[in-house]
Amino acid sequence: MKKFATHLGMLLLTLLLIATVFDLAFTQVYLNSRPRTKTQYLMQLKDKHIDYIFLGSSRSRDNISPDLIKAETGKTALNLGIYACRPDDLYLQLKLLLNNGVTFDKIFIQLDYTYSDSLPSNIVGSEALPYIHTSAVVEKHVKENNPKFYSYYYIPFYRYIDNSYSIGFRNTFLTLFVKKDFNFDNGYEAQQKPFSDFKFPLPEKITATNPVVEKMRQSCAQKKLNVVFFNAPYCDNLSDYDYTEQLKRKVPELRDYSKAIKGNHYFTDCLHLNAEGSEMFTRLLIRDHMSAKTN
Amino acid sequence: MLFNSLAYLAFLPAIFIGYWILGRKGFRAQNLLLLSASYFFYGCWDWRFLFLLLFSTALDYFTGLKMAQSQQPASRKFWFWLSVIINLGFLGVFKYYNFFIGSFAELLSGFGLTPHFWTLQIILPVGISFYTFHGLSYVIDIYKGRIVPEKNIVTYSLFVSYFPLLVAGPIERATHLLPQLETKRVFNHHKAIDGLHQILWGLIKKIVIADSCAVYVDQIFDKHGQLDSLTLLTGAVYYAFQIYGDFSGYSDIALGTSKLFGIDLLRNFNYPYFSRDIAEFWRRWHISLSSWFRDYLYFPLGGSRGGMLMKVRNTFIIFIVSGFWHGANWTFIVWGALNALYFMPLLLTDNNRNHLEIVARGRKFPTIRELRSMLLTFFLTVIAWIFFRSPSVAEAWDYIVRMFSFHTGMQKLAQERFPIELFPMLAAFILFEWWSREHEHPFFGKYRKVRLVIAMTALLLFGVYSEANNFIYFQF
Numbered sequence: 001m002k003k004f005a006t007h008l009g010m011l012l013l014t015l016l017l018i019a020t021v022f023d024l025a026f027t028q029v030y031l032n033s034r035p036r037t038k039t040q041y042l043m044q045l046k047d048k049h050i051d052y053i054f055l056g057s058s059r060s061r062d063n064i065s066p067d068l069i070k071a072e073t074g075k076t077a078l079n080l081g082i083y084a085c086r087p088d089d090l091y092l093q094l095k096l097l098l099n100n101g102v103t104f105d106k107i108f109i110q111l112d113y114t115y116s117d118s119l120p121s122n123i124v125g126s127e128a129l130p131y132i133h134t135s136a137v138v139e140k141h142v143k144e145n146n147p148k149f150y151s152y153y154y155i156p157f158y159r160y161i162d163n164s165y166s167i168g169f170r171n172t173f174l175t176l177f178v179k180k181d182f183n184f185d186n187g188y189e190a191q192q193k194p195f196s197d198f199k200f201p202l203p204e205k206i207t208a209t210n211p212v213v214e215k216m217r218q219s220c221a222q223k224k225l226n227v228v229f230f231n232a233p234y235c236d237n238l239s240d241y242d243y244t245e246q247l248k249r250k251v252p253e254l255r256d257y258s259k260a261i262k263g264n265h266y267f268t269d270c271l272h273l274n275a276e277g278s279e280m281f282t283r284l285l286i287r288d289h290m291s292a293k294t295n
Numbered sequence: 296m297l298f299n300s301l302a303y304l305a306f307l308p309a310i311f312i313g314y315w316i317l318g319r320k321g322f323r324a325q326n327l328l329l330l331s332a333s334y335f336f337y338g339c340w341d342w343r344f345l346f347l348l349l350f351s352t353a354l355d356y357f358t359g360l361k362m363a364q365s366q367q368p369a370s371r372k373f374w375f376w377l378s379v380i381i382n383l384g385f386l387g388v389f390k391y392y393n394f395f396i397g398s399f400a401e402l403l404s405g406f407g408l409t410p411h412f413w414t415l416q417i418i419l420p421v422g423i424s425f426y427t428f429h430g431l432s433y434v435i436d437i438y439k440g441r442i443v444p445e446k447n448i449v450t451y452s453l454f455v456s457y458f459p460l461l462v463a464g465p466i467e468r469a470t471h472l473l474p475q476l477e478t479k480r481v482f483n484h485h486k487a488i489d490g491l492h493q494i495l496w497g498l499i500k501k502i503v504i505a506d507s508c509a510v511y512v513d514q515i516f517d518k519h520g521q522l523d524s525l526t527l528l529t530g531a532v533y534y535a536f537q538i539y540g541d542f543s544g545y546s547d548i549a550l551g552t553s554k555l556f557g558i559d560l561l562r563n564f565n566y567p568y569f570s571r572d573i574a575e576f577w578r579r580w581h582i583s584l585s586s587w588f589r590d591y592l593y594f595p596l597g598g599s600r601g602g603m604l605m606k607v608r609n610t611f612i613i614f615i616v617s618g619f620w621h622g623a624n625w626t627f628i629v630w631g632a633l634n635a636l637y638f639m640p641l642l643l644t645d646n647n648r649n650h651l652e653i654v655a656r657g658r659k660f661p662t663i664r665e666l667r668s669m670l671l672t673f674f675l676t677v678i679a680w681i682f683f684r685s686p687s688v689a690e691a692w693d694y695i696v697r698m699f700s701f702h703t704g705m706q707k708l709a710q711e712r713f714p715i716e717l718f719p720m721l722a723a724f725i726l727f728e729w730w731s732r733e734h735e736h737p738f739f740g741k742y743r744k745v746r747l748v749i750a751m752t753a754l755l756l757f758g759v760y761s762e763a764n765n766f767i768y769f770q771f
Contacts, residue, residue, distance in 0.1 A: 157755060
């Protein structure tokens with residue numbers, strides 16, 4: 001039994017050693033490489049002024065064109081929309097922006113059916129894990145929201161294997177060797193696909209209160225941020241807007257654009273605009289919330 | 296509780312320590328601990344199905360004893376058939392009822408009738424096909440006079456419910472496992488270390504190979520209508536490795552775990568993708584099931600005795616039944632029938648027992664001819680796996696037609712994945728398997744430590760841990 005225990009101990013020790021080496025190596029890659037994701041870009045964005053910043057899901061990423069804003073108003077804009085983002089993802093993004101000394105005239109935060117989702121940050125939360133030892137904001141956010149914080153913090157390499165879909169070997173390899181053909185100063189991803197009749201009924205009931213959204217609203221109020229909570233457009237096929245009406249009662253300052261674009265040919269599916277539709281939507285945002293630069 | 300979960304990582308050492316401490320009190324105490332652990336392990340899936348397992352165990356234990364006590368052949372026959380009918384009845388209700396009802400309704404609708412049958416909203420109890428076959432082999436062996444019934448209910452229950460093999464095999468035989476459970480197990484550190492290494496290799500196959508392939512396979516099969524021929528071929532090849540890594544990985548973990556308790560289980564896989572023909576493939580793939588069907592179905596049907604027509608009939612029967620055993624879907628039946636078709640040329644020319652030894656034994660490389668035979672056999676299995684993986688025969692056929700449409704141009708999958716990304720990893724895996732083909736796993740000989748380090752590195756670097764993926768064979 002002693003021989004077996006010794007052998008098992010040696011195996012575990014070797015495993016721990018390999019894990020420690022990889023933990024250090026992976027972390028260095030994320031700290032020092034050119035960003036490949038918006039989260040990495042955000043982590044490296046420091047002490048910069050951007051006139052307009054957009055936080056949201058793919059319904060922001062695909063729907064708002066910073067280049068058009070720049071052309072129309074002469075002001076800088078950054079679209080930080082990420083596919084499938086939850087409110088907690090947006091809250092983490094907001095905290096990172098503020099902590100990194102990024103200033104802005106106005107911040108736009110997309111709120112819609114995701115109001116009912118108060119789960120911890122998934123996308124940004126996992127992509128930010130390489131910075132858990134170097135960013136106080138990330139450390140605090142994960143500690144407060146993720147029950148796995150201590151495992152992530154103290155077990156070498158655990159955060160990388162537990163989130164292998166976003167920071168595992170494949171993404172680390174790509175971060176190190178394959179540069180992303182992506183314009184981070186913009187963040188907009190124009191969609192060209194034809195409309196597909198993708199059915200998406202809004203949830204029937206809205207959650208009583210989303211604590212993350214409430215924290216975000218309080219934080220914006222305390223810091224006197226010029227914030228616009230907005231709802232992006234839906235296609236004509238969506239007929240039941242009861243959820244949106246309930247959302248407007250929960251967040252009275254919400255700017256509702258859910259019915260702002262008419263015609264399915266401006267959409268790629270019921271949730272996302274195509275390039276032409278996104279141009280129309282961006283112009284609406286410019287008209288309602290932005291002013292031209294005065295020299 | 297999955298073998299690749301953290302819960303199992305806590306469960307196994309606890310049982311291991313308790314088991315060897317109890318070793319001083321004798322094997323009965325060890326058996327009782329293993330049985331309790333097995334019921335706990337099974338209950339972690341769904342405790343309600345424990346009652347079914349207990350009933351099945353009690354039924355076979357009781358009918359086994361009754362058969363042995365019966366003086367009259369008619370009485371023996373009665374207890375035997377009672378057990379067989381109830382066992383198969385449970386399997387039929389839980390696994391096949393909806394399939395038969397659905398197929399019958401579809402047949403009638405073809406005649407313009409619209410029948411309304413009851414379908415059952417039932418969940419398939421995990422491992423039911425495996426423990427039912429354990430029980431069946433036990434009662435058949437008693438009936439045939441090959442074994443005497445086990446009198447100790449704990450020992451018998453452990454034979455049926457032993458947790459390493461409970462949910463996905465290997466399908467054990469009473470003649471192999473029961474004698475081991477009836478004697479004192481002494482700790483053997485060579486066997487325990489071997490078991491540990493086999494568990495590690497099983498984890499590599501499951502977490503690194505199968506789960507990595509699964510990411511691509513799911514995307515390719517789900518969207519096969521939009522993808523080009525090469526991507527579809529790649530998806531089919533990946534599935535061949537996924538199912539091999541998944542199932543043989545599970546078996547390795549089961550065998551390795553059992554070695555930690557000093558108990559040997561039947562080997563279930565023996566490098567099937569190095570087979571030179573389909574007959575050899577079936578001697579190396581899911582060996583415990585193939586041999587079960589051979590002994591309890593093929594031989595009773597007459598086996599290879601009788602004329603060629605009889606041989607052909609029996610071969611088709613066992614392949615189709617074997618396919619149907621996997622699940623209530625026509626895809627499995629077609630998969631079985633296709634394998635029977637592959638088998639026919641070998642059977643008809645009496646070449647089905649040509650390759651009994653592993654390929655290139657004692658040599659480093661295969662000959663060109665051997666390589667060609669292996670590639671052809673692998674290709675045939677890949678085609679058959681498409682039916683196994685697809686949700687319907689029509690979709691499988693569509694997949695194959697598109698694969699051979701020779702529409703080229705590799706497309707990217709979601710998350711910027713290139714379909715061929717896994718090729719280097721699979722090439723390394725094949726090399727590892729090739730070097731180890733005369734052993735159960737690659738951790739042997741002079742470079743054992745180097746291979747262990749490489750394996751652990753691969754496990755950390757390439758493993759898919761984002762979610763603990765279920766084993767494919769749990770659904771059977």
